[in-house]
Amino acid sequence: MRVVLEEGTRWPSGVDPEMLARRRLASLPFVVVGLTRGEVDERWLALCDVAVDDGHPALARIEENLAARPVTCATLALLLRGQQRLSVDEGLVAESAAYSVLQSGSEFADWRAAHPVRRARDEGPRVHVARDADTLTVTFTRPQRLNALDAQMRDELVEALTLAGLDPTIGAVTLRAEGRAFCAGGDLDEFGSRADPATAHVVRLERSVGRVLARVGARTTAHVHGACMGSGAELAAFAGRVVAAEDTEIALPEVGLGLVPGAGGTVSLPRRIGRLRTAWLAFSGWPIGAVTARDWGLVDEIVPAQRGT
Numbered sequence: 001m002r003v004v005l006e007e008g009t010r011w012p013s014g015v016d017p018e019m020l021a022r023r024r025l026a027s028l029p030f031v032v033v034g035l036t037r038g039e040v041d042e043r044w045l046a047l048c049d050v051a052v053d054d055g056h057p058a059l060a061r062i063e064e065n066l067a068a069r070p071v072t073c074a075t076l077a078l079l080l081r082g083q084q085r086l087s088v089d090e091g092l093v094a095e096s097a098a099y100s101v102l103q104s105g106s107e108f109a110d111w112r113a114a115h116p117v118r119r120a121r122d123e124g125p126r127v128h129v130a131r132d133a134d135t136l137t138v139t140f141t142r143p144q145r146l147n148a149l150d151a152q153m154r155d156e157l158v159e160a161l162t163l164a165g166l167d168p169t170i171g172a173v174t175l176r177a178e179g180r181a182f183c184a185g186g187d188l189d190e191f192g193s194r195a196d197p198a199t200a201h202v203v204r205l206e207r208s209v210g211r212v213l214a215r216v217g218a219r220t221t222a223h224v225h226g227a228c229m230g231s232g233a234e235l236a237a238f239a240g241r242v243v244a245a246e247d248t249e250i251a252l253p254e255v256g257l258g259l260v261p262g263a264g265g266t267v268s269l270p271r272r273i274g275r276l277r278t279a280w281l282a283f284s285g286w287p288i289g290a291v292t293a294r295d296w297g298l299v300d301e302i303v304p305a306q307r308g309t
Contacts, residue, residue, distance in 0.1 A: 005040040017046035029074040049077040050279040058286040069107045091267035099262040100201035107258030126153035129160045134171035143179025149231045150187035161212040173220040182224040183232025210264025213238040234265030244290040247305040251287040
């Protein structure tokens with residue numbers, strides 16, 4: 001559903017927009033797209049699942065995704081509508097359930113069929129952990145694959161961050177990455193590798209990086225650079241402070257794969273930048289740079305890019 005919001009359009013008096021959205025839209029499986037023209041009364045935006053300036057190039061991406069992947073988009077809309085009423089843990093359960101359902105759907109199957117799995121695998125550790133006084137530094141060490149998050153990296157991160165959560169002498173946690181990207185997202189060769197999405201749902205919750213990172217988020221600083229896509233952006237958003245290099249590029253591309261964010265992004269990003277900006281990123285897959293990310297609140301500080309990364 002497309003709604004055009006013109007500048008100066010008045011909101012009806014005596015109507016609570018949040019209450020109206022909860023009562024009338026919460027469970028309806030369609031997407032309300034608000035096309036904004038100039039400054040609009042923000043109360044109208046409570047009724048929208050995603051809002052975009054009419055004429056912005058991201059609009060074409062949103063329309064393409066809505067046409068090609070309607071089930072995925074409706075699932076994302078329903079998920080984001082409900083997240084604001086859930087705790088972090090409850091939100092992660094809801095996201096994982098939605099992700100698993102879509103993994104068994106035709107839209108993801110179409111993407112998987114068009115992108116054959118590469119059989120060659122890289123060896124070696126995915127994470128390096130070092131301690132200096134009361135600071136634990138966790139570094140992604142898969143630069144040859146742009147630090148794509150695979151099952152091995154996930155498990156190593158859970159182990160390291162669990163340690164940080166259990167050790168009261170660790171006062172600060174730092175997340176970094178080797179190479180020219182912080183994290184280019186999930187390892188696409190592993191997407192859909194489990195034949196049983198229900199089992200994948202349970203495994204995802206048992207080994208949730210987002211959950212353990214949220215536990216130590218207040219004392220965590222994420223240093224991001226280069227590509228910070230999908231799970232990279234989702235996990236960084238759990239950190240209490242995010243420092244971005246000037247070359248940082250952030251995007252949520254999952255809808256294009258027939259999926260919703262699955263590393264906690266529908267939980268972490270709305271808590272930093274709100275539901276509608278999270279939806280803008282997720283429905284469009286459109287990348288933003290460090291300056292926009294800082295203006296939105298997804299990044300707290302911008303620093304010069306490091307040469308040779």
